[in-house]
Amino acid sequence: MPAIGMPIYQDAEILYTCVRTTFERIEANTPEALKGLLTAKLTLRFKCSQPTAEITLHGKERTFQAFYGPTKLRPDLDVELSGDTLHEILMETLFITKAIGNGRVKVKGPIWKMSSLGDLIHAGKAYYPDVLKEQKVI
Amino acid sequence: MTEKKTSRARATRLNGKATAGEATLEEEAVVKPKRRARKTDSPTPKPRRTKAKAAQPEAPPAEEVIDPSLRQQLQKEIEDLIGRLRSLNPGYAPPPFSPQNLIDLLQENKDRIPPGLQFGILEKLKGTLGEDVFDVDTWKGMWFVLNSSLQYQADVVKRRMTGEYETDEWGMDREVIDAVLPFAQFLYKTYWRVEMRGLENIPDTGRALLVANHSGQLPFDGMMLATGVLLDHPVQRITRTLYATWFPTLPLISDLFVKCGQVLANEDNGIRLLEQEELVAVFPEGYKGVGKLFKDRYQLARFGRGGFVRMALKAKAPIIPVSIVGAEETYISIHKSNFMAKLTGFPYFPISPTFPLMGLLGLIPLPTKWYIDIGTPIPMDTHKANAANNMMLVSQLTDQVRNVVQEMVLERLSNRRSVFWG
Numbered sequence: 001m002p003a004i005g006m007p008i009y010q011d012a013e014i015l016y017t018c019v020r021t022t023f024e025r026i027e028a029n030t031p032e033a034l035k036g037l038l039t040a041k042l043t044l045r046f047k048c049s050q051p052t053a054e055i056t057l058h059g060k061e062r063t064f065q066a067f068y069g070p071t072k073l074r075p076d077l078d079v080e081l082s083g084d085t086l087h088e089i090l091m092e093t094l095f096i097t098k099a100i101g102n103g104r105v106k107v108k109g110p111i112w113k114m115s116s117l118g119d120l121i122h123a124g125k126a127y128y129p130d131v132l133k134e135q136k137v138i
Numbered sequence: 139m140t141e142k143k144t145s146r147a148r149a150t151r152l153n154g155k156a157t158a159g160e161a162t163l164e165e166e167a168v169v170k171p172k173r174r175a176r177k178t179d180s181p182t183p184k185p186r187r188t189k190a191k192a193a194q195p196e197a198p199p200a201e202e203v204i205d206p207s208l209r210q211q212l213q214k215e216i217e218d219l220i221g222r223l224r225s226l227n228p229g230y231a232p233p234p235f236s237p238q239n240l241i242d243l244l245q246e247n248k249d250r251i252p253p254g255l256q257f258g259i260l261e262k263l264k265g266t267l268g269e270d271v272f273d274v275d276t277w278k279g280m281w282f283v284l285n286s287s288l289q290y291q292a293d294v295v296k297r298r299m300t301g302e303y304e305t306d307e308w309g310m311d312r313e314v315i316d317a318v319l320p321f322a323q324f325l326y327k328t329y330w331r332v333e334m335r336g337l338e339n340i341p342d343t344g345r346a347l348l349v350a351n352h353s354g355q356l357p358f359d360g361m362m363l364a365t366g367v368l369l370d371h372p373v374q375r376i377t378r379t380l381y382a383t384w385f386p387t388l389p390l391i392s393d394l395f396v397k398c399g400q401v402l403a404n405e406d407n408g409i410r411l412l413e414q415e416e417l418v419a420v421f422p423e424g425y426k427g428v429g430k431l432f433k434d435r436y437q438l439a440r441f442g443r444g445g446f447v448r449m450a451l452k453a454k455a456p457i458i459p460v461s462i463v464g465a466e467e468t469y470i471s472i473h474k475s476n477f478m479a480k481l482t483g484f485p486y487f488p489i490s491p492t493f494p495l496m497g498l499l500g501l502i503p504l505p506t507k508w509y510i511d512i513g514t515p516i517p518m519d520t521h522k523a524n525a526a527n528n529m530m531l532v533s534q535l536t537d538q539v540r541n542v543v544q545e546m547v548l549e550r551l552s553n554r555r556s557v558f559w560g
Binding site: 095112 | 279280286
């Protein structure tokens with residue numbers, strides 16, 4: 001459990017592990033949640049601060065791909081947010097539109113395409129808290 | 139962290155104002171206590187929430203919240219709060235928000251918002267938590283999303299007007315395809331309720347040549363084939379249809395065809411596209427197929443002089459036979475007027491019970507049920523390098539492909555019970 005005021009993820013590796021494990025479980029158990037991203041043919045990059053990290057979700061191929069760390073892929077949407085904000089969004093304690101409204105999430109690109117993430121985030125809620133516990137993040 | 143600090147500072151300053159003797163938001167708002175307790179980042183939020191509840195034992199029941207006066211009061215509160223927030227952070231970049239402006243904006247633009255965006259807005263509303271609806275940040279976010287989306291659309295129009303857009307070497311423009319797709323999708327899914335089978339026969343990558351029967355007076359069959367592959371194929375491939383040489387004589391239409399990825403039909407173009415690993419579609423019946431009379435429906439015309447086979451042999455691309463059933467009955471052509479064809483410069487001029495009698499209304503196609511069947515690929519890489527020069531082989535392969543497509547059409551027709559219901 002991180003101390004009050006400390007970011008939830010201590011470093012990028014923990015963040016990558018948590019998100020990767022969550023996505024792997026979504027792919028294995030609820031692959032239909034990825035359909036929105038694949039149908040939208042969307043490449044989306046999360047640029048995190050605290051810890052500095054980069055996750056690219058690539059939905060332009062037949063199967064969903066996620067890249068952890070910088071890539072050469074050209075994203076359709078660039079989403080800038082802190083690690084804590086990503087954590088809150090994945091926990092579904094923070095509504096993404098609200099996060100945009102209060103400036104915790106900054107988006108570059110056709111912003112309405114963020115809606116294709118809805119099912120993915122919702123499906124992630126089923127696995128993400130367990131992943132955090134397994135990784136001893138909380 | 140800076141944003142977090144700002145947020146915290148903003149909450150603290152709001153609390154500070156409240157304790158300085160102004161009417162607090164907790165006293166005014168119907169649903170505010172919960173939100174305030176959550177937003178203050180207090181290490182002990184529970185007692186505060188309990189206190190807030192205790193301070194308002196006579197809180198109105200849930201059904202009274204929808205009372206118009208309360209709604210107006212809430213709207214006024216949000217506007218007041220925005221005023222305060224704006225004074226706290228004067229450098230805020232997005233356009234000014236007010237609930238009234240948001241409602242006005244939605245009303246003004248409801249018809250202009252593209253379907254994809256409408257869906258996005260609905261998705262966002264669907265995901266909204268109950269208490270978030272009453273949070274000013276949510277509405278600011280909605281305002282920002284809506285504004286930037288409209289701004290993005292306006293930028294697209296502006297870029298197109300100034301010619302700042304990208305095309306491939308053939309002139310294909312993805313933005314135009316995205317713009318046309320909703321209409322094509324409506325025709326595909328709703329109007330003609332197209333059922334596409336055998337999509338697994340189209341490779342995910344690499345060259346292939348789709349060879350289909352042609353019908354329907356207007357070339358909607360090409361549009362539906364390309365739409366089906368784009369929408370339903372797992373990798374959503376773009377189909378590069380080769381169109382007849384008459385189309386470039388039409389203004390606007392030819393431009394639209396090019397921007398949608400279609401290419402003028404000739405062997406060189408076809409071979410180049412295949413060598414670029416594209417998925418190419420041809421309708422070898424040409425005008426004879428598309429303009430055939432109703433009495434000749436589903437009787438395939440001659441497949442040209444085998445140009446498509448030479449293309450496939452030279453590029454060593456597999457030929458994939460395709461049958462399209464349902465398009466023949468969209469227009470019932472009872473006669474062809476050579477006089478009108480010469481007069482208008484059209485390759486054929488159909489006379490139907492509705493056209494030209496009803497004018498442009500007569501051009502509305504009938505909502506028949508369509509089937510598109512994708513057949514098994516016929517490999518071309520087994521032939522010798524100079525096989526394309528063997529006229530006998532080309533002729534044999536042309537007939538073979540024609541027979542396969544004809545059989546597929548007849549098989550589908552034998553299973554069809556109704557023209558309109560399938």
